[in-house]
Amino acid sequence: MHYEITDAKAQDHPAIDALAVEGWQVLKSGYAPEKWESLLLAIGGMSKLSENGRLIVARNSETILGVVAYLPPNASDPVVFPEGWPSIRMLVTRPAYRNMGIGRRLMEACIARAKQDGSACIGLHTSPIMTVALPLYLRMGFVKDRDLEPFAGAPYARYVLYLRGKDRVCGLPRRCNQVPLSGSFMPLSRSTLTTRVWNAVYHFSRPSRCAFWW
Numbered sequence: 001m002h003y004e005i006t007d008a009k010a011q012d013h014p015a016i017d018a019l020a021v022e023g024w025q026v027l028k029s030g031y032a033p034e035k036w037e038s039l040l041l042a043i044g045g046m047s048k049l050s051e052n053g054r055l056i057v058a059r060n061s062e063t064i065l066g067v068v069a070y071l072p073p074n075a076s077d078p079v080v081f082p083e084g085w086p087s088i089r090m091l092v093t094r095p096a097y098r099n100m101g102i103g104r105r106l107m108e109a110c111i112a113r114a115k116q117d118g119s120a121c122i123g124l125h126t127s128p129i130m131t132v133a134l135p136l137y138l139r140m141g142f143v144k145d146r147d148l149e150p151f152a153g154a155p156y157a158r159y160v161l162y163l164r165g166k167d168r169v170c171g172l173p174r175r176c177n178q179v180p181l182s183g184s185f186m187p188l189s190r191s192t193l194t195t196r197v198w199n200a201v202y203h204f205s206r207p208s209r210c211a212f213w214w
Contacts, residue, residue: 001100003065005109008055013047016055016067020046023092030129032153039152046090053089056109058102066093068106070113080148080158081123086114088124091133103136111140114163121162127154 008016021044031039046069049055053071057064069089071077076087088110093103114122125148126134142159150156 001060001097003058003060003102005056005058005105008047008050008057008064008067012055012057012064013050015064016047016057017044019064019067019094020044020090020092023095026095027129030127030154035152043090046092049089054113056106058093058106064094065097066091066102066106068092068103068110070110072113072117073119076123080125084119085121085123085160086110086117086119088122098132103133104140107136107140111161111163120164121160123158123160125156125158127151127156129154 021040024040024043028036046067047055049069049071052075053069056068056070058066068091071087071089073084073086076085081087088107091103091106093106111122123145124137124142126137128134137159140161142161145158145160148156148158
């Protein structure tokens with residue numbers, strides 16, 4: 001089957017919103033019933049993610065087969081992601097075209113953009129109720145970083161893919177920020193240096209912040 005991966009156009013937005021609603025229907029049983037209608041309204045506004053990021057689509061000559069949103073560094077949700085993290089949002093594939101590798105190719109497009117942006121990693125948040133997407137993320141190398149507050153009655157967690165091999169600055173304030181290409185280092189006072197060392201020890205001692213498991 002021939003299709004291409006491209007950035008979405010403004011005229012694609014209505015089709016993207018409709019596809020998001022269609023794709024999320026299979027997850028209905030995983031959310032709290034009283035939250036479902038409001039959640040579906042939010043999902044139907046997926047195209048709004050283009051205001052701060054990019055919508056990437058898989059399309060053939062007839063229709064959009066899948067879509068994902070890429071949020072560049074410092075455009076991700078600050079409640080979920082540390083400063084400087086790019087993130088992946090709302091991977092959706094049309095039900096009739098699942099298990100054809102479309103989701104993986106959309107993910108790869110986001111990862112390529114994160115590398116172009118000079119990021120050390122890329123994050124996403126997902127739930128075990130997403131029984132197709134979560135295994136895909138794990139196969140691609142994403143690891144569970146921390147648990148998040150339940151959302152609409154479903155458990156959620158943050159996952160991260162490190163883009164520089166073993167260069168994992170886990171738990172530090174700039175653990176996944178962009179690495180500056182140039183600049184100078186500011187000298188630190190003794191008290192500041194001591195505080196940062198103890199903060200590093202504290203973060204490294206917390207399994208939930210430094211876990212490289214699923």
